[in-house]
Amino acid sequence: MEALAVHQLTKTYKSKEVVKQISFSLQTGEIFGFLGRNGAGKSTTINMLTGILPPTSGKIEILGTPYHQINSIKRRIGVLPDNSNYYNDMTAMQHMVFFSQVKGIPVHKNSLSELLEAVGLGEDMDRKAGQFSLGMKKKLGIAQALIGSPELVFLDEPTSTLDIESALQIRELIGSLAAKGTTVFMTSHNLDEVERICDRIAILHQGRIEKLGTIAELREAHNNRFKVKVKYKSSDKNRESVWMEHIQQVADEVKREEPFLELVVESEDDIPRIVDAAVEQQVKIYGLEIEQPSLENIFLEQAQR
Numbered sequence: 001m002e003a004l005a006v007h008q009l010t011k012t013y014k015s016k017e018v019v020k021q022i023s024f025s026l027q028t029g030e031i032f033g034f035l036g037r038n039g040a041g042k043s044t045t046i047n048m049l050t051g052i053l054p055p056t057s058g059k060i061e062i063l064g065t066p067y068h069q070i071n072s073i074k075r076r077i078g079v080l081p082d083n084s085n086y087y088n089d090m091t092a093m094q095h096m097v098f099f100s101q102v103k104g105i106p107v108h109k110n111s112l113s114e115l116l117e118a119v120g121l122g123e124d125m126d127r128k129a130g131q132f133s134l135g136m137k138k139k140l141g142i143a144q145a146l147i148g149s150p151e152l153v154f155l156d157e158p159t160s161t162l163d164i165e166s167a168l169q170i171r172e173l174i175g176s177l178a179a180k181g182t183t184v185f186m187t188s189h190n191l192d193e194v195e196r197i198c199d200r201i202a203i204l205h206q207g208r209i210e211k212l213g214t215i216a217e218l219r220e221a222h223n224n225r226f227k228v229k230v231k232y233k234s235s236d237k238n239r240e241s242v243w244m245e246h247i248q249q250v251a252d253e254v255k256r257e258e259p260f261l262e263l264v265v266e267s268e269d270d271i272p273r274i275v276d277a278a279v280e281q282q283v284k285i286y287g288l289e290i291e292q293p294s295l296e297n298i299f300l301e302q303a304q305r
């Protein structure tokens, strides 16, 4: 089932279109990464999807419910907005109780403290938010987004401002949510993170979705060539030449700087062919490094256009 379906969604400020006819859908239980440079329109999109900002045009269906009825399903949605405000004099737990009440969800202190523990605020739940660092506020924002076990969660940069360990903890939490069937829509500037946890991604560029798919699909569309670096040794120059001739037929590019050989091949299947031919010609392989285009390459290519 689709947790979210967006069709031709557009936002115009005065005469400037900042989100331009974007369409996509999210399957239940998937982690969807929404990427783009500063100002690409990510937060504007999240604000429209969560009912904070009215769209100029387009169609949104959330959890099988038309957009104009979004208030009736707000309890089933969790949101970490791009900037959250907290009351300096209220503790983390008091905030959680307050947010539960605002959402109309019965207050269960045990589950609220479990959520605070899950984001790493277990020991700080009775401290006032006025004493919190930026990272701690972010964790509180994630905990409040998860009150009432929402089916669909929007997380705007959930790990920015977090230290390495905390970011890892949050990534694991996001993974466990999805494993339980929660659908996650998240933005991030950390491409490594996106590559690791997102099932599919969309790259937004100047308000338009320029790329959409799994990382493997984006690689395929980008230019799915493999760079292969081989460390080798051969004691027989003739046999080595036969191997080289074979490589010339298989590889698109060949660069040789003994004892290394750098190749570019179209298909992953070319790699064992090259190794098999080496074995046949008694060329010894000491190392093999294989590099595929990273999400960073794909993203940078997009951003430079």
Ligand SMILES: Nc1ncnc2c1ncn2[C@@H]1O[C@H](COP(=O)(O)OP(=O)(O)OP(=O)(O)O)[C@@H](O)[C@H]1O
Pocket: 013, 018, 036, 037, 038, 039, 040, 041, 042, 043, 044, 045, 082
């Ligand atoms: N209230 C507003 N009035 C006019 N323009 C706005 C308003 N809010 C956002 N914009 C413009 O809309 C565009 C998209 O902004 P948005 O905040 O959605 O980008 P973003 O992708 O979330 O960026 P970031 O990564 O920096 O958070 C920007 O050009 C921004 O200046």
